Amino acid sequence: MNRTFYGNLIFELGKEGRVGYSLPKNEFAGYDINGIPEGLKRGNDMMLPEVDELSVVRHYTNMSNNNFGVDTGFYPLGSCTMKYNPKIDEEISSLTSFTSLHPLQSADTVQGALEVYYNLQKSLSEIAGLSEFTLNPFAGAHGELTGLMVIRAYHNSRGDYKRVNVIVPDSAHGTNPASAAVCGLKVVQVKSLADGTIDVEDLKAHLDDTVAAIMMTNPNTLGIFERNIPEIARLVHDCGGLLYYDGANLNALLGKCRPGDMGFDVMHINLHKTFSTPHGGGGPGSGPVGVREGLEQFLPNPHIKKDSAGKFYIDSDESALGAVSAFMGNFSVMMKAYSYILTLGKENLKYVGPFATLNANYIKDSLKDVYELPIDVVCKHEFVFDGLKDKSKGVTTMNVAKRLLDYGFHAPTIYFPLLFHESLMIEPCENESKSTLDGFISVMKKIAQEAAEDPEMVKAAPHNTPVCRPDDTLAATHPIVTYREMLNDNDA
Amino acid sequence: MSKILEGLYYAESHEFVKIEGEYGYVGITDYAQEQLGNVVYVDMPEVDDEVTAGEEFGAVESVKAASDLYSPVSGVVVEINEDLDGDPGAINKDAYANWIIKVKLSDPSEVENLMDAAAYAKSIEH
Numbered sequence: 001m002n003r004t005f006y007g008n009l010i011f012e013l014g015k016e017g018r019v020g021y022s023l024p025k026n027e028f029a030g031y032d033i034n035g036i037p038e039g040l041k042r043g044n045d046m047m048l049p050e051v052d053e054l055s056v057v058r059h060y061t062n063m064s065n066n067n068f069g070v071d072t073g074f075y076p077l078g079s080c081t082m083k084y085n086p087k088i089d090e091e092i093s094s095l096t097s098f099t100s101l102h103p104l105q106s107a108d109t110v111q112g113a114l115e116v117y118y119n120l121q122k123s124l125s126e127i128a129g130l131s132e133f134t135l136n137p138f139a140g141a142h143g144e145l146t147g148l149m150v151i152r153a154y155h156n157s158r159g160d161y162k163r164v165n166v167i168v169p170d171s172a173h174g175t176n177p178a179s180a181a182v183c184g185l186k187v188v189q190v191k192s193l194a195d196g197t198i199d200v201e202d203l204k205a206h207l208d209d210t211v212a213a214i215m216m217t218n219p220n221t222l223g224i225f226e227r228n229i230p231e232i233a234r235l236v237h238d239c240g241g242l243l244y245y246d247g248a249n250l251n252a253l254l255g256k257c258r259p260g261d262m263g264f265d266v267m268h269i270n271l272h273k274t275f276s277t278p279h280g281g282g283g284p285g286s287g288p289v290g291v292r293e294g295l296e297q298f299l300p301n302p303h304i305k306k307d308s309a310g311k312f313y314i315d316s317d318e319s320a321l322g323a324v325s326a327f328m329g330n331f332s333v334m335m336k337a338y339s340y341i342l343t344l345g346k347e348n349l350k351y352v353g354p355f356a357t358l359n360a361n362y363i364k365d366s367l368k369d370v371y372e373l374p375i376d377v378v379c380k381h382e383f384v385f386d387g388l389k390d391k392s393k394g395v396t397t398m399n400v401a402k403r404l405l406d407y408g409f410h411a412p413t414i415y416f417p418l419l420f421h422e423s424l425m426i427e428p429c430e431n432e433s434k435s436t437l438d439g440f441i442s443v444m445k446k447i448a449q450e451a452a453e454d455p456e457m458v459k460a461a462p463h464n465t466p467v468c469r470p471d472d473t474l475a476a477t478h479p480i481v482t483y484r485e486m487l488n489d490n491d492a
Numbered sequence: 493m494s495k496i497l498e499g500l501y502y503a504e505s506h507e508f509v510k511i512e513g514e515y516g517y518v519g520i521t522d523y524a525q526e527q528l529g530n531v532v533y534v535d536m537p538e539v540d541d542e543v544t545a546g547e548e549f550g551a552v553e554s555v556k557a558a559s560d561l562y563s564p565v566s567g568v569v570v571e572i573n574e575d576l577d578g579d580p581g582a583i584n585k586d587a588y589a590n591w592i593i594k595v596k597l598s599d600p601s602e603v604e605n606l607m608d609a610a611a612y613a614k615s616i617e618h
Contacts, residue, residue, distance in 0.1 A: 398556075415556045421527055472555035473581065476532035 009483060010059055014049035020056060066466055068410055069278070074436050076363075078382045078413035078425025079173075079221065081251045081273040082280065083356075085336070088343055089276045093335035103327040107313050113331065114312035117304045120338045121288075127341075127349070128267060129260025130290035134299040136329045140248060143268025143287025144179035144215070146300060146324050150266055150291060151213045151242050152183060153298040153321055163212040163241070169198050171222065171417055173248055176215045185212055195375050196222035196419065200231060211241035218245065218262070219252050219380035221417045223360065223427075233263025242266060247287075250274045251429070252357060252381035255350030265292045275337035286333035300324045355430035356381040359437060363428055366441045370448040374420055381429070387422025388451055395451035395458050397422040402469060403450070403461035407443045494523035494616065497588055501603045502612035503564040508588065509595075511603060516565045519591035520552060520583065523616050528554035531580045535561075536572045536592060543569060543595055545602050550592065552583070565602050567595040 075082040101110055121133045137143040155163045165188045166180040177187040191202040214236050219225045236243055245259040245267035251274045259267050271286035272279040279285060291299060300321040302314045357380050364383045371385040387397045401411035413425040428437060451458050462468055480486050500508045506524035510517040533553040543549045543563040550561040571594035576582060582590040607615060
């Protein structure tokens with residue numbers, strides 16, 4: 001492994017006595033620590049690096065240059081909605097009047113924060129076409145679990161205890177069956193048709209009085225809109241079940257159509273995806289859950305409410321689910337979402353879904369002569385190629401993805417969904433200019449040409465990145481997860 | 493071209509079973525290992541666990557994906573291939589020699605629901 005490109009740890013850069021600034025006189029030097037219990041006293045010196053300011057700046061600047069984000073380049077990672085997050089949202093959420101709040105402060109002293117919370121609940125309800133939202137869940141999968149708990153509480157409240165089955169399409173995100181299982185419900189798989197949409201005939205066979213809900217992502221994992229949603233909603237409701245909307249692909253519809261209007265009863269939204277929080281690094285996220293009229297009382301505690309005098313207060317309700325999170329979720333993500341919604345406004349938010357859809361279709365149609373397009377229909381915000389059209393030279397989706405890195409683009413999602421062997425899933429999002437899309441299209445065409453003319457070069461890509469191709473198998477079977485292990489590995 | 497052996501029985505989900513007396517050796521086909529890519533982990537049941545035809549008995553994880561394993565036959569697991577713990581990649585070298593579980597069949601006639609080599613070859617043609 002090349003340590004030049006990884007640099008060193010900040011600790012290794014340090015030299016004894018090197019300082020970045022001078023500390024004020026230590027007023028506590030004479031402090032009597034005898035009263036502090038032994039177990040609480042530090043046994044060793046603090047491990048602090050001794051470095052000068054310039055070394056610190058260079059160290060972290062160089063390190064950040066090894067990163068790739070949507071601020072660096074095009075990031076068409078399908079299913080992930082890696083869209084640009086406007087800087088104003090970051091600024092607003094960083095205001096100290098919000099960041100310095102303590103979650104145990106009394107409601108009287110945090111009226112502004114509660115107002116943001118309350119207004120965001122209302123905005124999301126309007127955007128989703130539902131009655132009420134809780135912002136408490138910490139992320140998408142947490143929202144799924146909360147939503148299913150709401151559904152179970154609803155059935156139980158009616159004494160309808162035999163509804164233990166959750167119907168999940170075979171093309172669903174893996175979190176759907178996982179959430180159902182964690183909620184103590186059983187998963188029933190429904191087949192999809194060749195175009196990836198739900199097989200309504202197969203669905204009918206599963207509908208009876210044991211169905212708690214169906215979980216759907218619309219548009220689905222292949223970026224295809226479920227045209228039969230009115231019929232599916234009628235069938236599921238007729239058998240007494242509810243419809244759960246997985247908000248993973250909400251970006252495709254944002255401002256254009258609403259899950260509530262399609263017949264969904266419960267949903268979650270990934271605020272960090274659709275509403276502007278840099279994500280992909282493991283958090284923080286936010287997965288608000290919304291419900292249609294009649295289900296509000298099952299949303300988890302606590303709730304933010306407004307009294308007749310316009311004052312906001314935090315309320316808990318005995319009939320509701322218990323708390324699903326410490327306090328009320330990830331507030332900074334909510335701030336960004338609220339700022340995002342207000343800066344776009346109602347008149348511009350309605351362009352998000354259509355532009356995301358237009359960009360995806362533009363790329364799809366521009367490339368379908370050289371890449372295999374298994375489902376050739378108008379897609380929504382994303383679509384899936386099944387590898388190169390010409391597979392005779394043995395260049396795989398993995399190779400294409402690696403070669404894209406050489407041209408400065410982030411790779412699309414590969415080998416997901418599992419419906420095809422060489423899945424290459426592209427989601428450009430709404431913010432990209434036509435020049436960027438054209439640049440990506442020309443590079444994808446160039447790679448197809450390279451695959452035909454010089455396949456071995458493509459198979460060995462990437463050639464221009466700090467780290468070239470790692471050994472996937474070795475990395476999976478013998479992972480090196482700490483810096484110390486890496487050093488030992490280098491010595492060996 | 494994927495290798496397909498005569499005399500084995502094949503499931504649509506790309507497992508094979510090799511019958512020896514009252515026992516069946518279950519693994520994944522050469523075609524399955526090709527599609528999965530380098531196998532990095534095999535999740536196996538324990539000896540004495542029951543398996544049911546068409547139901548999940550474990551999973552195989554590769555650098556590309558994790559896939560559930562479905563048993564082509566019903567019965568009781570009498571042996572698991574422990575060598576795969578240390579060397580899961582053996583499946584990529586020879587999928588048929590490196591079976592995953594050995595099952596004492598509870599209903600040997602179940603193999604009639606599976607495909608023979610010719611039928612399986614046809615099923616994986618593109």
